[in-house]
Amino acid sequence: MIDVHESAFSVVSVVKATVLVVATLFPIVNPLGSAAIFTNIVGRTTVQVHKLLAQKISVYSFFLLIGSLFLGVKVLSFFGISLYAVQIGGGIVVAATGWTLLNQSPQSAKDEPVADADVLANAFYPYTLPITVGPGSISVAVTLGAHLPSELHASSVFSPRVLIASLVGTAAICVIIYICYRYARKAERRLGATGTSIVMRLSSFILLCIGIQIMSAGVKAYLATLQ
Numbered sequence: 744m745i746d747v748h749e750s751a752f753s754v755v756s757v758v759k760a761t762v763l764v765v766a767t768l769f770p771i772v773n774p775l776g777s778a779a780i781f782t783n784i785v786g787r788t789t790v791q792v793h794k795l796l797a798q799k800i801s802v803y804s805f806f807l808l809i810g811s812l813f814l815g816v817k818v819l820s821f822f823g824i825s826l827y828a829v830q831i832g833g834g835i836v837v838a839a840t841g842w843t844l845l846n847q848s849p850q851s852a853k854d855e856p857v858a859d860a861d862v863l864a865n866a867f868y869p870y871t872l873p874i875t876v877g878p879g880s881i882s883v884a885v886t887l888g889a890h891l892p893s894e895l896h897a898s899s900v901f902s903p904r905v906l907i908a909s910l911v912g913t914a915a916i917c918v919i920i921y922i923c924y925r926y927a928r929k930a931e932r933r934l935g936a937t938g939t940s941i942v943m944r945l946s947s948f949i950l951l952c953i954g955i956q957i958m959s960a961g962v963k964a965y966l967a968t969l970q
Contacts, residue, residue, distance in 0.1 A: 757904050760895050764887060764912025768808065770953055771837065771883045774920045776946025777875050778927035779939055780844070785862065785870070792859045797924035799866035800875055805917040807876045808884045812909050813900055815885030826889055827964035833882025834958025840877065841951030845944060875920060879954060 781800075788796070819829060887909075888900050895904045931939050 753904060756895055757908050760891060760904070760908035761912045761915075763894065764891075764908055765915050767883060767887055768880065768913070768916045769919070770949065771880050771957075772804075772808075772876065772916055772920065773946055773950060774875075774916075774923040776943060776950065777920075778923040779931070779943045779946065780874060781870060781924055782927045782931050783943075784874075788859065788862055792862055793928065794925055796862060796866055796870070797921050799863065800871050800924055801917040801921035803867050803871040804876045804920055805913055807872060808880065808913045808916070809909065811881045811884035812888040812891075812913065814888075815881070816889050816900070819885065825965075826886060827961040827968075829882045829885055830961025830964065831958050832961075833879045834954045834956070834961060836877070836954070837879030837882075837957060838951050838954025840879070841947050841949075841954055844947035845951060847947075879950075879957065882957065 785793075785796070815829075816826070819826065891905050891908065892898065892900055892902065895902070895908065897905050899905070900909075934942065
């Protein structure tokens with residue numbers, strides 16, 4: 744017989760873990776800021792191509808994040824790389840990216856039309872990797888994959904509860920990516936040049952702070968091994 748209280752506890756813990764996945768990935772993926780950068784470099788496209796491009800980027804982002812979350816720790820173990828090294832390295836990359844974008848001179852989106860085939864060919868690189876899911880997002884996903892089993896008292900990242908929380912949380916992030924990218928051009932027109940610049944600056948500053956936070960967590964974990 745299934746214990747009702749135990750079943751309810753499992754559901755609540757999975758929901759909390761799903762929220763944790765979304766809350767952890769959202770700031771580092773930063774769909775709003777990435778969408779502003781995306782529209783700035785993609786050039787002028789038709790509505791249909793823009794929609795298809797947003798779909799491709801969200802799907803590629805899903806597989807990148809899920810792959811990092813499920814297989815990241817095993818890949819690191821194979822190469823003998825510690826988790827804190829990934830946090831320190833990823834934090835440095837994220838902070839450097841945020842600093843570069845923060846000091847970047849404002850640019851307007853390209854006015855010249857771009858061939859549809861060329862735009863779609865760039866859906867994975869560079870629009871998905873590294874613009875949408877960069878080294879920082881991958882390092883955070885790897886860290887999630889390492890901590891979720893203990894969070895859910897599971898033996899493996901492939902246990903049902905961890906799988907559900909990871910898949911649903913990552914899917915939610917990618918749906919947000921799709922919405923932000925799909926309607927980025929409309930939002931840019933409503934915000935205007937000044938509003939778009941403000942969003943990019945704020946997003947860049949948040950990215951810088953996130954990078955420093957990730958790096959400091961890695962340094963703290965490394966110092967703990969020396970004690």
